Amino acid sequence: MFFNNTDKRYNRFSDHLREKFGVKVYKITLDAGFTCPNRDGTISSDGCVFCDSGGSFSQLYSNKISVTQQLNEGIELSKQKYKAQKFLAYFQAYTNTYKPVEELKQIYSEALGHADVVGINIGTRPDCVEDEKLDLIGELSENYYTWLEFGLQSIHERSLKFINRGHDFKTFVDATERAKSRNINVCAHVILGLPNETRQDMLETAKALADLNIDGVKIHLLCVLQNTQLSKLYFQGKIPIMEEDEYVETVCDFLELLPPSTTIHRVAGNGLKPNMLAPGWLSKKFIVMNKIDNLLEKRNSYQSLKYK
Numbered sequence: 344m345f346f347n348n349t350d351k352r353y354n355r356f357s358d359h360l361r362e363k364f365g366v367k368v369y370k371i372t373l374d375a376g377f378t379c380p381n382r383d384g385t386i387s388s389d390g391c392v393f394c395d396s397g398g399s400f401s402q403l404y405s406n407k408i409s410v411t412q413q414l415n416e417g418i419e420l421s422k423q424k425y426k427a428q429k430f431l432a433y434f435q436a437y438t439n440t441y442k443p444v445e446e447l448k449q450i451y452s453e454a455l456g457h458a459d460v461v462g463i464n465i466g467t468r469p470d471c472v473e474d475e476k477l478d479l480i481g482e483l484s485e486n487y488y489t490w491l492e493f494g495l496q497s498i499h500e501r502s503l504k505f506i507n508r509g510h511d512f513k514t515f516v517d518a519t520e521r522a523k524s525r526n527i528n529v530c531a532h533v534i535l536g537l538p539n540e541t542r543q544d545m546l547e548t549a550k551a552l553a554d555l556n557i558d559g560v561k562i563h564l565l566c567v568l569q570n571t572q573l574s575k576l577y578f579q580g581k582i583p584i585m586e587e588d589e590y591v592e593t594v595c596d597f598l599e600l601l602p603p604s605t606t607i608h609r610v611a612g613n614g615l616k617p618n619m620l621a622p623g624w625l626s627k628k629f630i631v632m633n634k635i636d637n638l639l640e641k642r643n644s645y646q647s648l649k650y651k
């Protein structure tokens with residue numbers, strides 16, 4: 344089975360966007376000056392073990408310039424580099440619902456006011472989406488393509504404790520159901536290769552997301568960045584890193600369990616960052632992606648093959 348009139352055996356988000364909007368659509372990552380309750384002392388001061396000082400932000404822009412200016416610069420670059428024509432404003436840095444609702448309205452409206460922006464993706468925590476905030480985002484979804492991206496990482500409580508998420512799986516389920524009831528698309532971020540998780544454990548996360556009929560999944564592997572809690576454990580030899588072939592096999596198994604409608608936002612994290620300590624093999628992300636395509640083909644498999 345192929346998806347979005349391509350030869351892809353999974354429902355890749357970028358292909359889905361091209362099908363939906365008829366042109367190439369690109370996500371512009373933004374830092375709108377949020378912080379995070381798992382870093383400011385409200386839940387903890389340490390943050391998630393893998394999170395660096397950028398709050399999971401992977402791009403150049405910073406909140407020193409306005410959202411509009413970040414969008415203008417990102418859009419210009421993406422038009423030239425990727426020939427993209429429409430854009431999603433991706434609020435990525437830290438917890439992007441962690442302000443009063445009136446301020447959120449202003450911030451999201453500024454992004455959606457840009458002529459080339461067709462929607463927003465809001466990265467946040469499932470314990471930071473009170474009903475009034477979901478009502479606001481639900482209203483936006485009446486006119487714009489709207490996503491909430493929840494960092495879940497794993498359904499297993501012992502793993503959530505290990506990574507110091509500061510919330511449980513039940514909170515994610517509750518937030519997802521409340522968001523979906525307002526027609527907001529929900530994407531779950533997951534991490535493969537957490538210490539003490541077997542492949543079966545990781546696939547249980549896939550099954551639970553399939554049961555929720557999740558709209559999107561972003562698959563990362565456990566990466567060790569400099570100056571994180573995880574790096575200290577890594578240097579003590581306590582963090583085994585998944586091998587490339589094992590990761591590729593697990594991603595294919597994971598995809599087979601998801602519904603065909605679930606869009607796949609990533610299959611291999613962000614690629615190599617300058618401050619990444621491990622794994623080295625992720626430096627050639629496109630090779631990993633090709634290996635996933637090749638293994639699905641070799642298995643004569645595809646996303647949803649084992650979805651019940």
Ligand code: SF4
Pocket residue numbers: 379380381382389390391394395398399436437438468494
């Ligand atoms: S919730 Fe996000 S921003 Fe906050 S500590 Fe965890 S990864 Fe970092």
